[in-house]
Amino acid sequence: MRDADVVEGELENSAPTNGPRPASAVDAGRVVAYSWLMATAAIGVLNLLHADLHEHRDVPPLFHWLRDAALAVPLAATAVVGAALVIRARASRSRSGAGSSKASLLAWVFLASLLFAVLSIPGIQLHGLLFGAEEESVGWLQDALKDGGITLAISFIGLVPAVLLTGPPWRATTFHSGPDQAPGSTFQTSAGSSAFLATAGSTHAGGDR
Numbered sequence: 001m002r003d004a005d006v007v008e009g010e011l012e013n014s015a016p017t018n019g020p021r022p023a024s025a026v027d028a029g030r031v032v033a034y035s036w037l038m039a040t041a042a043i044g045v046l047n048l049l050h051a052d053l054h055e056h057r058d059v060p061p062l063f064h065w066l067r068d069a070a071l072a073v074p075l076a077a078t079a080v081v082g083a084a085l086v087i088r089a090r091a092s093r094s095r096s097g098a099g100s101s102k103a104s105l106l107a108w109v110f111l112a113s114l115l116f117a118v119l120s121i122p123g124i125q126l127h128g129l130l131f132g133a134e135e136e137s138v139g140w141l142q143d144a145l146k147d148g149g150i151t152l153a154i155s156f157i158g159l160v161p162a163v164l165l166t167g168p169p170w171r172a173t174t175f176h177s178g179p180d181q182a183p184g185s186t187f188q189t190s191a192g193s194s195a196f197l198a199t200a201g202s203t204h205a206g207g208d209r
Contacts (some may be wrong), residue, residue: 017149027086030169034159035076039069041158042151046124049150075123076155079115083108085171105168109159113119 048063070180086110121144 026170027083027168029082030166031077031084032160033166034080034112034169035073036069037158037162038076038079038113038155042116042120042154043069043072045150045154046147054106066107072120073121075119076116079112079119079167082115084168085109085113087168088170102164105163109156109163111153113152113159116155117148120151120184121148150177 046067047068049062087104091104124144124147
């Protein structure tokens with residue numbers, strides 16, 4: 001039965017494996033694009049609303065906007081990637097294609113906007129310390145909630161059309177048995193393997209008589 005054992009081992013090694021394929025990495029290009037979109041849109045609106053507040057050294061509005069947006073991009077990228085990991089992990093547990101529905105895209109947009117709004121609160125406070133921006137007349141908590149709410153709204157409004165047109169910041173993951181495996185092929189392969197092993201075994205046994 002040695003030949004049959006060898007053949008059985010080769011068939012087991014060459015048989016297609018069932019289960020989900022490994023999830024692919026996020027799309028770096030879209031992560032960068034969405035991060036800059038969120039940062040420039042939100043910071044632009046905040047700068048317009050805070051136009052009456054001055055820093056120790058005033059700079060041209062365009063430079064001010066691009067400088068603050070560039071400083072906010074790492075926070076936006078953290079929000080984009082963090083939200084993508086959450087949505088993809090949830091899709092992996094449910095064995096569905098990540099980003100295959102508009103509901104998944106909108107869920108990512110909301111979560112990314114929310115994370116960016118939360119991260120922007122300490123970022124705005126750090127900006128005031130670095131550049132000596134004047135304080136608002138309202139309390140710190142009220143100012144933080146207002147700026148965070150504006151960041152959330154502007155990020156969400158900017159991301160929705162972008163993600164619906166260009167797709168999510170990850171590559172879709174599909175869940176199936178194999179790349180070219182047709183329905184029922186597993187059963188046919190198993191049946192054919194069993195018949196082949198039985199034939200090989202009987203032939204070998206006949207030769208030993």
